[in-house]
Amino acid sequence: MIVQALVFYMFAAIAVAGGVMVISARNPVHSVLFLILVFFNAAGLFLLLGAEFLAMVLVVVYVGAVAVLFLFVVMMLDINYLKLREGFLQYLPTGALVGLVLLVELGLVLGSWVFAPEAPAQLAAPTPADLTNTEALGQIVYTQYVYLFQAAGLILLVAMVGTILLTLRARDGVRRQNISRQISRTREESVEIRKVPTRGGI
């Protein structure tokens, strides 16, 4: 049990330290790399809770896909690090004020917050004992709440189609490769053999 507690504190401490480094690292690429470290430690915390499916999905989705795109974009940006620090003092009061307001709000919520009476009872049995948590999640998402889940998916799909529509522009003068036309070409229509008379030309 003590090892489990130690491991928990290790993951938690690294996650928090990584989170601090994300906002304080000078180089934005380093920030993204620290963010990945935080994701990993969050996955470790999920594992400690026995939610191995969520841990793996966190790594696949956030580290394997989202953070790669982040890193992609951040690396392509041509950032002048000195310029980035320039407005620091100017924005400091505003930023500090927003941070302070958020902190006070968080404090208020935490001070007046109680568990709903039925919540602890459900906490005790997160998944039925005879199911792996992959199956338990699958039953909830794809069987019990399948229509809600599909509706959420449709909303995302509409958002995606909207984004593509807004950014798509038809450019003319672009020559594209038409693979099926290339493949369906025959020798008869593309090659013509002619006898060229000497000094005659075609």
Place this chain on the structure above:
Amino acid sequence: MADFVDGYVLPTAIIVAQILAIVLPLLVAVAYLTYAERKVIAAMQMRKGPNVVGPFGLLQPLADGLKLFMKETVVPSGANRAVFVLAPMLTFILSLIAWAVIPFNEGWVLADINVGVLYLFAISSLGVYGIIMAGWASNSKYAFLGAMRSAAQMVSYEVSIGLVMISVLLTAGTLNLSQLVEAQKTVWYVIPHLPMFVIFFISALAETNRAPFDLPEAEAELVSGYNVEYSSMTFALFFLGEYANMILMSGIMTILFLGGWLPPLDIAPFNWIPGIVWFGLKVALLLFGFLWVRATFPRYRYDQLMRLGWKVFLPFSLIWLVLTAGVLMATGWVPTK
């Protein structure tokens, strides 16, 4: 105290021994895969290949390793030092930790976890980091271009690999790799899922940056791609990682489609041979495929590579997934516990 030794020290020692038992043969396999590659391609091109160091050139991989080991590690002055050194380490570590869940034989697995397939998918989706970090930290345009290409390529082909895996999982009804192999006792999934096997093989070539999809290191245009600034052991780690990933991908294909350690027929002469030998033979067969492809096909053009991934493999594997689910539901073959 005895409690502590029995509870923690002994299991740790056993796990460390098991890790060594997996990693050491793996590294030897990687070394001799490079030898096999040179010999196989040489045979296909009617050359001799390495034949000077040791009998039949068998000591060539050791000589190459020693050469790389003795060289000087050069860190370019414009490089981002920490990330530059971290990248090859990451590539190598990721190519090794995936082996923790691979079952070599019945019960011969380091960690028999319930989400083995997802674990493999997660680890293989991380492989791209080593390459992007290397390309960016080198602060060199060729390295960066190579890294960008590679990242786009790996992210694209992962999508179809994921869908192929889901089709197989639906048929087996488990995410555990050992149970997945057991589920193939009646028929190997390469037979019902043959088109998926082909797609997986081609995607594996793209995922490991092998020919004909070795655009990241297209030497004619990018010098050597993401690893151009690396020398000595830092380069060797990339090299080892790439070849270990090839073996890993072959291992995954063996487990998903070729029935892992199971013999082709469960009758007398076949089931005398231990499972690990079957596993090794299947992996070797697939690796030969990797080498054969390299010696045979010219490199793809970049836009055609992207087209193949997004416009051919993705729709096809999506349709196959729906088809698999439909057939399973219609015939009542849905696996139940």
